Amino acid sequence: MPPVPPVRSVPSAPAAPESPPDAAQVLGRCRDLVSPVLSEAIGTLHPWLAEMARYALGHCEVGGAPADHGRGKGVRQALAVLGAEIVSGPARAGVPAAVAVELVHVFSLLHDDIMDGDTLRRGRPAVWKAYGTGPAVLAGDALFALAVETVALTPQAGAAVRQLTTALGDLVRGQADDLLFAERPWTGSDAVGQAEYEAMAERKTGALLGCALALGARLAGAPDRAVTVLDRAGRHLGVAFQIADDVLGIWGDPSVTGKPVHSDLRQGKKTLPVLAALGGAGYGELDELLALSHSLDEAGVRRATALVERAGGRAAAVREARRHLAAADTLLAGLPLAPVPAAELHSMLSALADRTI
C-alpha cells in the first residue's frame, strides 16, 4: 500500500503562550468535565432505556453489569467545551451543549445502525442486535428528547434549541440522502457526484460538529456572528472527518475501526474515495467490480481496493479532507479567539486528522 502523506494541514495555529497542548489531554480534560453531567442526565431516563444508552457508551454489558469498553474519542463534547472557552467563556458554560451533542450522537448511532444494517459498533454488537430493533428505536428517541430538554433548560433556551434543531434537521436529511445514495448507480447521469456527496456529509456529520462548537460558544454568550462562523467551521471539520471515515472504511485496520475490513466496499457504499476514483482513470474494470460488490469474494474486494487506489481515489479523498480542514482553520483564524483554548482546539484537530487519514 503506497504511503499516504500525513495530513497535519491545519495551518497557522494561533500563538499559544506555552508549549503545544497534548490532544489526548485536551480530550481527557473535556471528558472529565462532561462525563458526570452526561451520566446524571442518562440516569433520569427509564432504567431500561438508560441501560441501552450506557451499553452504547461502553459503560455496561447487556443486563447492566458495569464495563469499561473502548469509548469514543469524545470529539463532540470537547468541541462544545472548547467552543465556550475560545470565546472567553468558562468551560462549564459549554457543558450543557456538550451533553446535548453527545446524546444526539448516541441517538444517531442507535438509529443509523438499524437503518444501515450494521451489526457491530466499536467491536461489540450494535444496540439493536443486543436489545432488539424496537427497544433500540425507543432508546434513541429517549436520548433525542433528553438532548432537547438539556438545551431547553439553559438560560438562552430559545436560540439554543433552534441551533440544535437546525442540526437535527440536517442530520436526518443527510442520513436520508445517504440511504438513497445506496439505490443510485455508480456511473452515468444518475450517479452521485462529489459535490452531492459532500453536501450529504456536511449534513450527516458536519451539522452536529458545527452545532457543538457553535452551541458551546452561544451558551458562553458569544455574539451571533461568531456563533455562525463557528458553526460553518465545524461543518467543514465534519466533512473532513466523514471523508477520513470513508478512507478508514476501505483501508482502515479492523482492530481500530471495530468493523470488518473493506466493509464499505463490500456493502457497495458510496464513499468519496470510490466516487473520486470513478471520476479518474481505470474506470472500466472498477465499475464492473462495484456492480457486483455485494457478492465479491475476498480477491475481488482486494482488486477493487487496489483499483480505487490506483485511480487516485485515496489520494483525492485525503486532498479533499485537507481542503475542508484548511477551510475550517481559515474561518477560525478570522475570529478573535482566546489563545490558550484556541491552541488546544488546533492541537486536537491536527491530531485527529493525523490519526484518521
Next chain:
Amino acid sequence: MPPVPPVRSVPSAPAAPESPPDAAQVLGRCRDLVSPVLSEAIGTLHPWLAEMARYALGHCEVGGAPADHGRGKGVRQALAVLGAEIVSGPARAGVPAAVAVELVHVFSLLHDDIMDGDTLRRGRPAVWKAYGTGPAVLAGDALFALAVETVALTPQAGAAVRQLTTALGDLVRGQADDLLFAERPWTGSDAVGQAEYEAMAERKTGALLGCALALGARLAGAPDRAVTVLDRAGRHLGVAFQIADDVLGIWGDPSVTGKPVHSDLRQGKKTLPVLAALGGAGYGELDELLALSHSLDEAGVRRATALVERAGGRAAAVREARRHLAAADTLLAGLPLAPVPAAELHSMLSALADRTI
C-alpha cells in the same frame, strides 16, 4: 353482548350562549385551521421523508400519488387550538402547538408500530411495512425534530419547548413501560396492577393530550397555573381514551378500528379490561386461556373475550374511563374559561367518549 351504558359523563358543561356546538364541526374547524400549516411544515422535510409523513396521514399512496384515506379525528390539534381559545386567546395562537403535537403523534405512530410489530394502521400497511423499517425510523426522527423546531420558533420558545420535551419524555417512558408489560405475567406478585397500568397510560397517551391543551394555552399567554391545570386535565383525558382504545381493541368493529378483531387479546397485550377481569371473578379459566393467547384459535379468543366480559372487565374499564373524564371535567370547571370554546371542548370530548366507549 350485554349493552354497555353510554358514557356522556362529562358533567356540568359551562353555560354556552348558543345551541350546543357540534363535535364534528369543532374538529373540522380546527382541522381547517391547522392543516395548511401542518402541510407546509411537512413540505420543508426531505422529499422522501415528507412522502412517508403524508402516507401516514392518509394524504398519499406509496410513491406519492395524492390520496384521501380516512384520516384521524384530529383530536390533538383540536385540543391545542381550543386550549388557546378557552384562555381567551385567538385560535391562531394555538396553531404552532397543534402542528407540533400532530407531528409528535405521527412520529409516535411510526415508531410504535415498529416496536409493537403492528403491520396495519387505519386499515393500510403501517409505514414500516410500506417503506421499510429503517426509512420509517428516519421519517419518525424527522417529524420529531420538526415538532421541536416548530415550537422553538414561537415567541415563548423556552417554556414552550420545555412543555413539549416533558411530554416527549413521558411518551417514551410510557411506551417503555408498555413494552415491558408484555414480558410480565398476568397474575401473581409480578403482575401488572391497575394503578401501574394507568400510570403508563397517562404517560403514553395522556402526556401528549395534556401538552396539546397546555401548550395551546401557553402560546396564547395563559398564566402558569392555568397551563398546569390544563396539562393535568389533558392527562386524565388521555387515560380515558387509552382505556377506550383497549375496549375497542377487544370489542371494537374491525371496519372502524382498522385492526383485526380481538387483536389485543390475540397478542396477549396487557389492557385494562383484562387486568380488571383478573382482579374480579372467573379467574381460573381466563388465566389459562391468556397464557396461551398467542396460539389461541378463534373459539379460544371468543371464549376469553366472554370471560373478560363476564368477570366485569369491560364494565370496570368503562367505569374507570368515566372516572378520568369526570376528573378532567372537574379540573376544567375550576378555571375561568371562555364560555363558547369551553362549550365546544366539552361537546367534542363528550362525543368522543360516547363513540369510543
